[in-house]
Amino acid sequence: MFNFFRKKPAGRPELFFHTDIHCHLIPGIDDGQRDADGGADLVAHEKEWGIERIIATPHVTQDTFENTPSSIQPAFDKLQDTVRQRGINIELLHSAEYRLDAFFAAQLEKGLVNPMPNNYLLVENSFIQEAWNLDKMLFDLKMRGYKPILAHPERYVYYFPKKERYRQLHDAGTLFQVNMLSLAGNYGKEVKQMAEHLIDSDMVDFVGTDMHNHKHCAILEQYLDSKDYRRHAAKLSGRVFNDSAF
Numbered sequence: 447m448f449n450f451f452r453k454k455p456a457g458r459p460e461l462f463f464h465t466d467i468h469c470h471l472i473p474g475i476d477d478g479q480r481d482a483d484g485g486a487d488l489v490a491h492e493k494e495w496g497i498e499r500i501i502a503t504p505h506v507t508q509d510t511f512e513n514t515p516s517s518i519q520p521a522f523d524k525l526q527d528t529v530r531q532r533g534i535n536i537e538l539l540h541s542a543e544y545r546l547d548a549f550f551a552a553q554l555e556k557g558l559v560n561p562m563p564n565n566y567l568l569v570e571n572s573f574i575q576e577a578w579n580l581d582k583m584l585f586d587l588k589m590r591g592y593k594p595i596l597a598h599p600e601r602y603v604y605y606f607p608k609k610e611r612y613r614q615l616h617d618a619g620t621l622f623q624v625n626m627l628s629l630a631g632n633y634g635k636e637v638k639q640m641a642e643h644l645i646d647s648d649m650v651d652f653v654g655t656d657m658h659n660h661k662h663c664a665i666l667e668q669y670l671d672s673k674d675y676r677r678h679a680a681k682l683s684g685r686v687f688n689d690s691a692f
């Protein structure tokens with residue numbers, strides 16, 4: 447649909463999805479945006495790319511970012527107010543990116559886990575090693591009615607020598623979300639190649655930006671103008687659930 451207000455540079459293709467399910471734009475509660483103006487700037491960029499709905503996912507991580515609904519909600523409200531004041535017409539929601547650790551297990555028991563619509567839940571491993579009880583945690587989440595989405599599987603380098611683990615996790619019903627920043631090469635060649643391997647193996651269920659800051663935003667815009675983006679979009683378009691899941 448033609449949109450007078452979209453400032454899309456001539457030649458930049460329309461994004462192939464319109465819901466970002468992974469980003470760190472809520473101000474002051476993790477390693478993403480520090481203030482609401484910065485968050486709103488990045489929301490405005492996403493809007494220009496064709497994003498119509500953002501599910502903000504601040505980190506919930508033991509020791510470093512022990513966020514709960516009482517820290518997330520007021521910070522989200524600040525972002526929402528700033529976005530509205532600036533007249534950016536976009537739907538903003540919030541959930542979180544939950545590290546599968548003891549803090550998460552405790553939050554789960556206390557009923558303080560806030561899923562995405564339709565009970566999708568963005569979860570992550572540590573970058574050092576797989577969560578020791580990963581299979582049990584994922585199984586328990588499914589038994590409780592959640593639909594776990596594993597964030598950026600392509601970034602867990604300890605899986606690289608045993609790629610069959612990806613198939614095992616995916617076949618067990620865990621959904622995979624690949625980062626656009628990985629496809630853009632932001633974390634290096636090997637991570638990009640693994641993201642492409644997951645695409646070619648038909649294991650990419652969602653794409654997310656995982657955008658934290660203006661530097662990420664610039665990298666993503668460069669990527670959106672690249673041949674790589676067109677190649678990836680041709681493979682992923684119509685195959686991810688970003689828009690249909692919620």
Ligand SMILES: [Fe+2]
Binds near residue numbers: 468469470656
């Ligand atoms: Fe993230």
